[in-house]
Amino acid sequence: MADLVIQGGDVVTPDGIRCADVRLANGLIEAVAPGLAGRDDEVVDARGLWVLPGLVDCHTHFGLENNMMRTLDDYAAGSAAAAAGGVTTYINFVPQAREENLVAALEREMPQAVGHSLVDFAFHLSFGTPGPSWQQELSELAGLGVTSVKVYTTYRDTSYYTTDWNWYQLLEAAGKEGVLVQVHAENDAIIAGSSRLLAAAGQTSLPFHGRSRPEAAEIEAVARGLGLALSTGAPIYFVHLSSPRSVALVRQFREQGVTALAEVCPHHLCFDDRLYQSPQVDRYIMTPPLRPATSVAGLREQVVAGQIDAIGSDHCGYALAQRGAGRTFAATSPGIPGVETLWPVLYTQFVASGLMDVASVSNLVSRAPAEWFGLGGKKGVIAVGADADLLLYDPKGRAPLNEADLHGRAGYSPWHGHEIQGRVVRTISRGKTVYRNGEVCGSPQHGRYVPCRRFGSRGG
Ligand SMILES: [Zn+2]
Structure with missing residues (x-):
């Protein structure tokens, strides 16, 4: 040929x-x-x-099912959108059921992707409540190429939630295994309290989504995670940070020798919380929510200043019809699509606007995530x-x-x-x-599973 x-x-x-x-x-x-x-x-x-370099979208939720609904974007549709957006590798989250064997969770997910994806893929595992032999399973999982594991500090009543004790134990084990712990950082008690106050005032509709999850909830959970990383010596990676104060904390700990990494998403760089007053509010329901314009400006400055370690889409393809008219924010699954628009939006916002050069922006969505997640040398370059x-x-x-x-x-x-x-x-x-x-124009037989190397191991 x-x-x-x-x-x-x-x-x-x-x-x-x-x-x-x-x-x-x-x-x-x-x-x-x-x-x-x-x-x-x-x-x-x-x-x-x-x-x-084809993009490495390090944050996608294709085929995500929670207790309320399932994303319309399965691996076939999600990977088609990826291909159309110049994304040639995506790292998708595999949810773990309560106390489920971690390897079994991967084995359950794998057939949904293999034979259905137009481009290559890797996995992170969403770590909720571990079963009795989780440490052994974590080691096996890393051997199978899943070397990043995410905890949620919120969604307390779901299988996603991880207690602080389990989080702390995970960091201790993961550090030794070369597994990178990722964190969805939002203090659950602050969200629960804010939601109760809003409910008492009858403010339960979608426009109140942002107010139910204040910036303080994120900043507190980031600080807690940094403290745990400092104590355990384990690396830590914060997904979708929405507050410049969170990023500043990450940088501060980094300067003290903690391996702490900050990811942001395009929506938190482009939109502010005034959109919650718009008739199109249902297009902006994601967690963490959109922030005030001053925070958006601060986060953008941090991207320009090179203080962000990776940008992912957090693609979560629910249809607006699933969101429904007249729903409360508490009964709506958060998440917005973004894998296909990731590069065009960043190019427009940061390169065409003259804020950054094309190589620096490309790096944040290709080479950098490939290296953080153990695909360096092979992907994103x-x-x-x-x-x-x-x-x-x-x-x-x-x-x-x-x-x-x-x-x-x-x-x-x-x-x-x-x-x-x-x-x-x-x-x-x-x-x-x-x-x-x-x-x-690709084939669903084409996309392959790409195992990730352990955190800190050298590529080639
Ligand atoms: Zn996500």
């Missing part, structure tokens, strides 16, 4: 941006240099395009020997996002109608084109 050569694009590599060809062979990047195309090669003209996962992005043109053009099943986007600079022209996964000019 003839090799594929991506010709003449502006290629974002770890050594800088250069106008070059990228030769792909056997699913890998074989060479990056000018003038690579031979007579038998299939050539893709990339002049005027950014040639970027344009380098010889890495998987041939590429995103070709045309920076020209500006148009409002139309949610009808998206490929997920949620059927809406919180960015509908917002101006987007540029568009994804082509997505390549291990040398195969999986999306091209509006058309998802």
Whole structure:
């Protein structure tokens, strides 16, 4: 088979941006240099395009089922949306039922993904209440390539919730196993108290969602996690931080030698809590909720200042119809779609606006998450020997996002109608084109499970 050569694009590599060809062979990047195309090669003209590493979306919830509802985006639909957004690897959360064997949870999830995903995938495990032999299972799980485990400090009445005792024990064990503990940081008692106050005042509709989960709840839980990480010496990773004060705490502990990492999501960088007063409030129900404009500005400044370690979408594809009219915030499953808009939104907000260079933004959604989660060297980078996962992005043109053009099943986007600079022209996964000019063209047999290395182990 003839090799594929991506010709003449502006290629974002770890050594800088250069106008070059990228030769792909056997699913890998074989060479990056000018003038690579031979007579038998299939050539893709990339002049005027950014040639970027395919994104590694380190935070997705495809096929998520909770006690109320199931996301419409299963692995097939979610991975199609991923492909259309230039995401060539996603790391999905596997929920653990109460006291379920951790390996059994992975084995239950695996067949939902294998044979159904258009692009490659890895897993994090959601750790709730562990069973009696969980330490042994954690070790086995890491051996199977699941080397990150998330705890929820909220949702107390569900299987997701982890007690502080279990969290503390997990950190002690995980640190020794090279497993990275991720935290959904929101103090449950503060949320419960705020919700009770609102309920007593009859304020239970969706516009009160934000007020039920104050910023203090996040800051407190982040501080608690940092204290536990400091005590145990284990690395800790905070998902979807929404407050600049949380990020500042993470940085402070980092300076003291704690391996503490901060993730943010595009919605907390683009939207503020005034949207809870809009008629479209149902498009902005996620946890943590949207924050005041001053917090949004602070979080954006931290991204620009290089104080954020990774950006993930937190894609959670419920349809608005599932959210229902007249529902209370307490009876609504939070979550919004975002995997397909991740790159176009960040490009528009941070690159096209002149705030950051394209390589720095690309790094936050490709190389950095790949390295934190044990996929470094193989995923998220344009380098010889890495998987041939590429995103070709045309920076020209500006148009409002139309949610009808998206490929997920949620059927809406919180960015509908917002101006987007540029568009994804082509997505390549291990040398195969999986999306091209509006058309998802991959095969569900193509996407593979990619095991993650243990935290701190070197890639190659
Ligand atoms: Zn999430």
